[in-house]
Amino acid sequence: MSSASGKQSTSKSSGPNSKKSSTLAANDSASKKDTNIEYQEDYRQIMLAYDTTPRTTDPMMTVFEKSLIIGKRATAIAYGAEPLIDVPARMVNVVEIAEEELRQKKTPYIIRRDLGNGKYEFWKIKDMIISFD
Numbered sequence: 001m002s003s004a005s006g007k008q009s010t011s012k013s014s015g016p017n018s019k020k021s022s023t024l025a026a027n028d029s030a031s032k033k034d035t036n037i038e039y040q041e042d043y044r045q046i047m048l049a050y051d052t053t054p055r056t057t058d059p060m061m062t063v064f065e066k067s068l069i070i071g072k073r074a075t076a077i078a079y080g081a082e083p084l085i086d087v088p089a090r091m092v093n094v095v096e097i098a099e100e101e102l103r104q105k106k107t108p109y110i111i112r113r114d115l116g117n118g119k120y121e122f123w124k125i126k127d128m129i130i131s132f133d
Helices: 018-031 043-048 063-078 094-103
Strands: 110-114 122-123
Touching: 043 110, 063 094
Parallel strands: none
Antiparallel strands: 110 122
């Protein structure tokens, strides 16, 4: 039987398994989403629970963390985010602005380090030692 839109209509089952099949379909579509992305529900929870007690990892910022932070901050500035420093007239490149923000430790990010046992350690940039060689 065809409907007004020209597509075939499917018959709906009204048995006890009809809700189960719709739940399975919803779970199937949810499993197709990217599982590598984790969303923090509320960053304020991290800020309130931020603890500066002795930590497991080293306070030195790795070159990978440094490049990731500079890249993300430069992208944000390029898309219109306000720089958190006074930008001199000579500084026109967004990467230079992001580097200077990091040098002054004014970059508004928190680094999450994976400890490998299902736990994470959070570091504010102001608490880290950053090498600029």
